[in-house]
Amino acid sequence: MRTSKTTRATKAFEKALATRPTGRCVLRLYVAGATDRSRQALLRVRKLCETELNGEYELEVIDVYQQPILARNGQIIATPTLVREYPRPMRRFIGNLSRTAGLIVGLDLETKGKGAV
Amino acid sequence: MKNNGPQSATPTARLPKCPTGIRGLDEITSGGLPRGRPTLVCGGAGCGKTLFAVEFLVRGAVQFGEPGVFMSFEETDAELKSNVASLGFDLAGLVRRNKIVLDHVHIERSEIQETGEYDLEGLFVRLNHAIDSIGARRVVLDTLEALFAGLPNEAILRAELRRLFRWLKDKGVTAVITAERGREQLTRHGLEEYVSDCVIVLDHRVNDQIATRHLRVVKYRGALHGTNEFPFLIGEEGLSVLPITSLGLNHKVSNARISTGIPRLDAMLGGRGFFRGSSILLTGTPGTGKTSVAAYFAQAAARRGDRVLFFSFEESPNQIIRNMRSIGLRLEPLVQRGCLRFHAARPTLCGLEMHLATMFREIAAFQPAVVIVDPITSLLAAGADFETKGMVTRLIDFLKGGQVTSLFTSLTQSGHALQQSEIAMSSLMDSWLLLQDFDGNGERNRVLYVLKARGMAHSNQVREFLISNRGIDLVDAYIGPSGVLTGASRVAQAAREKAETLTSQQEAARRKRELERKRATLEQQIAGMRSEYKTEEAELRRTDEQVGTRTRVLTAERTELARLRQADAIRAASRTPGKPKPKSKR
Numbered sequence: 001m002r003t004s005k006t007t008r009a010t011k012a013f014e015k016a017l018a019t020r021p022t023g024r025c026v027l028r029l030y031v032a033g034a035t036d037r038s039r040q041a042l043l044r045v046r047k048l049c050e051t052e053l054n055g056e057y058e059l060e061v062i063d064v065y066q067q068p069i070l071a072r073n074g075q076i077i078a079t080p081t082l083v084r085e086y087p088r089p090m091r092r093f094i095g096n097l098s099r100t101a102g103l104i105v106g107l108d109l110e111t112k113g114k115g116a117v
Numbered sequence: 118m119k120n121n122g123p124q125s126a127t128p129t130a131r132l133p134k135c136p137t138g139i140r141g142l143d144e145i146t147s148g149g150l151p152r153g154r155p156t157l158v159c160g161g162a163g164c165g166k167t168l169f170a171v172e173f174l175v176r177g178a179v180q181f182g183e184p185g186v187f188m189s190f191e192e193t194d195a196e197l198k199s200n201v202a203s204l205g206f207d208l209a210g211l212v213r214r215n216k217i218v219l220d221h222v223h224i225e226r227s228e229i230q231e232t233g234e235y236d237l238e239g240l241f242v243r244l245n246h247a248i249d250s251i252g253a254r255r256v257v258l259d260t261l262e263a264l265f266a267g268l269p270n271e272a273i274l275r276a277e278l279r280r281l282f283r284w285l286k287d288k289g290v291t292a293v294i295t296a297e298r299g300r301e302q303l304t305r306h307g308l309e310e311y312v313s314d315c316v317i318v319l320d321h322r323v324n325d326q327i328a329t330r331h332l333r334v335v336k337y338r339g340a341l342h343g344t345n346e347f348p349f350l351i352g353e354e355g356l357s358v359l360p361i362t363s364l365g366l367n368h369k370v371s372n373a374r375i376s377t378g379i380p381r382l383d384a385m386l387g388g389r390g391f392f393r394g395s396s397i398l399l400t401g402t403p404g405t406g407k408t409s410v411a412a413y414f415a416q417a418a419a420r421r422g423d424r425v426l427f428f429s430f431e432e433s434p435n436q437i438i439r440n441m442r443s444i445g446l447r448l449e450p451l452v453q454r455g456c457l458r459f460h461a462a463r464p465t466l467c468g469l470e471m472h473l474a475t476m477f478r479e480i481a482a483f484q485p486a487v488v489i490v491d492p493i494t495s496l497l498a499a500g501a502d503f504e505t506k507g508m509v510t511r512l513i514d515f516l517k518g519g520q521v522t523s524l525f526t527s528l529t530q531s532g533h534a535l536q537q538s539e540i541a542m543s544s545l546m547d548s549w550l551l552l553q554d555f556d557g558n559g560e561r562n563r564v565l566y567v568l569k570a571r572g573m574a575h576s577n578q579v580r581e582f583l584i585s586n587r588g589i590d591l592v593d594a595y596i597g598p599s600g601v602l603t604g605a606s607r608v609a610q611a612a613r614e615k616a617e618t619l620t621s622q623q624e625a626a627r628r629k630r631e632l633e634r635k636r637a638t639l640e641q642q643i644a645g646m647r648s649e650y651k652t653e654e655a656e657l658r659r660t661d662e663q664v665g666t667r668t669r670v671l672t673a674e675r676t677e678l679a680r681l682r683q684a685d686a687i688r689a690a691s692r693t694p695g696k697p698k699p700k701s702k703r
C-alpha cells in the first residue's frame with residue numbers, strides 16, 4: 001500500500017517539475033521617484049519581459065513616494081525592487097537590474113533564455 | 118559683549134532632553150536622551166534592548182504625549198504586542214489609538230537577489246510615512262543590524278545608514294537604535310560610528326550564579342551623565358535602573374525623635390530614642406535578640422500609628438508573630454489594623470537588585486514611616502561586597518529621602534563582632550547598636566552597647582539585655598574589679614552584696630541592741646541608786662520625825678514635871694492655848 005502511494009506521489013512531483021508553471025508572470029516594480037535609477041530599472045525590466053516572456057506578463061510600477069503604504073505592505077526596503085509575485089516562490093530583485101544574468105536565473109528564464117542571451 | 122556671555126552659555130547648559138520615563142535612567146542622564154537625536158542602545162542577547170526601546174516609546178506616548186514609531190526588524194507586530202503585554206504595556210491599544218505605529222520590516226535573505234545599484238529609499242519612505250501618519254516624535258529601530266544580514270552590499274548599506282541617521286536628525290525625532298553587542302567594538306557592525314550623540318550599553322552578567330543586568334551610559338555628547346555601571350532590572354512595570362534616587366547628600370532632616378519601644382534603651386539614647394528618618398544598624402551574633410529589638414521597635418511605631426514595613430529574609434511573618442508573642446509582643450492586631458506589614462522573601466530567590474527593586478516597590482506602595490530589614494546580611498550574601506554597599510547606600514538614600522526611619526539588623530559571626538562589611542556599612546548608619554554574648558560561668562548572657570548615635574548624647578555604658586516572657590528589659594550590668602558581670606554572676610554578686618549589707622545591718626542592729634541594753638542597765642542602776650537614796654531619805658525623815666517627837670515628848674514631860682513641881686517659869690510658858698486647860702480640867 002505504502003509503496004504504491006509513494007510511487008504515485010513521486011510521479012506526480014516529477015511531472016510537476018517537468019512542466020513549467022502556466023499562467024502569466026506577475027511582476028511589480030517599486031521605484032522611488034523618477035530618478036535615473038528608476039528609469040533604468042523600468043526600461044530593463046520591460047525589455048526583458050518582452051524578449052523573454054513574450055508578453056506573458058503583468059508589470060505594475062509603483063512609486064513609493066506616491067503610495068508609501070504599498071511600500072509597507074510589499075515589505076520594500078531598497079529601491080528599485082522588482083518583485084515577482086507569481087509564480088511562487090516570491091522573489092525580490094533589488095537594484096537597477098544592470099546585472100541581468102542574476103535576474104534571468106532568478107526568474108527561471110534560463111531554459112528559454114539560453115538562446116536569446 | 119554683554120549679551121554674549123549668557124547666550125553662549127545657554128546652549129551648552131541646556132541641551133534639550135527627551136525624558137524616557139524609565140525609572141532611574143532619567144536621573145542618570147539628568148533628564149533623558151538627547152532630544153531630536155539618535156541614541157544607540159547596544160547589548161548582547163537577552164539584555165532587554167527591545168524592552169528598553171518599547172518602554173521608551175510607550176512611556177513617551179502615555180506620559181509625555183509623544184507618539185512613536187516602532188520599526189522592528191526582528192519581531193512581528195503580533196509577537197511584539199504579546200511580548201510586552203506581559204509587562205503591562207498595552208501596545209495594541211496604543212496602536213489602535215494612533216499613538217504608536219508598528220512596522221515590521223521583513224527581510225528574507227533567500228528571497229533577495231542583488232541586481233545592481235540601489236538605495237534604501239524604500240525604508241526611508243516607510244519610516245517617513247509612519248512618522249507623518251501620527252506625527253511621531255520618537256522612533257525606534259530594532260535591530261537595525263538585521264539589514265546587514267539581509268542585504269549583501271555592505272558598502273551601500275553603510276552609506277545609507279549614515280544617510281538614515283542624518284535624516285532622522287533632520288526630521289527632529291528622538292530615535293533609539295538597538296544593536297547587537299560586538300566582540301571588540303560596541304556593536305557587531307560598528308553602528309556607533311554613525312550614532313555619535315548618545316550610546317548606552319546594556320549588559321547581562323552572571324556572578325556566583327546570580328544574573329545581574331547592568332546599564333552604562335558610555336557616551337553622551339554635550340551633557341553630564343553618570344558613567345558608572347548601574348544595575349537595572351526588568352520588573353512587572355518595565356525597566357528600572359537603580360539608583361532610583363539621586364546619589365547626592367541633601368536629605369531633609371527631622372529633629373523629631375521616636376521611641377525604640379524599650380524605655381531603658383530610649384534612656385541610653387539621650388532619653389528620647391532615635392531621630393525620625395535616621396538609619397539604625399543593629400548588629401549581633403546569632404541569638405542575641407536582634408529580631409526582638411526590631412519587633413519592639415516595630416510595635417512601638419505601629420502603636421503610635423506609624424506605618425511599619427517589616428522585610429524579613431529569614432522568618433515567615435507568622436513565625437515572627439508567634440515568636441514575638443512569647444516575649445509579650447502582640448503584633449497580630451497591628452497587622453490586621455494595617456499599621457504593620459510584613460514582606461518575607463528568601464534572599465536567594467533573586468539577585469540583589471531584584472530584591473532592592475521589590476523593596477522600593479513595596480515601600481512606594483505602602484508609604485511606611487518605619488522600615489525594618491531583618492537581616493540585611495542575608496541580602497549581602499546575594500551579591501558581591503561592593504555591590505551590596507552600593508545597594509545599601511541606595512536603599513538608605515531612598516529611605517532618608519522619604520524621611521523613613523530604617524532599622525537594619527545585621528548578623529555577625531561569634532568572635533567577629535565587627536566584620537569588614539559592617540564597617541563599610543556602619544559609616545552609612547546614624548546609630549549603631551551592638552548586641553553581644555558574654556560567655557562565662559557556664560552560661561551565655563546578652564549585653565547591649567550603643568556604639569554610635571549621631572547627633573545625640575548617648576550612654577557609653579554596657580547594659581545587660583534580658584529577654585523574658587514579659588519582654589525585653591535592660592539592666593545595669595555589674596561593673597566591678599572582676600570586670601563586667603552579667604547573668605547569674607551578676608545575680609550572685611548582687612546576692613553577695615546583699616548578704617554583706619545584711620550582715621552589716623545585723624551587726625549594726627546588734628550594737629544598737631547592746632547599747633540599748635547598756636542604757637537599760639545603767640538606768641536600772643540609776644533607778645536602784647535612786648531608790649536607795651530614797652530609802653535613805655525616808656529613813657532620815659523618819660529619824661527626824663522620831664527625834665522631833667521625842668523632843669516634844671521630852672518637852673511635854675519636862676513641862677508636866679515642871680507643872681507638877683509648880684515652876685513659875687514653866688507656868689508662863691504653859692499658858693499657850695489648848696494644852697494647859699484640858700490638862701487643868703484634868
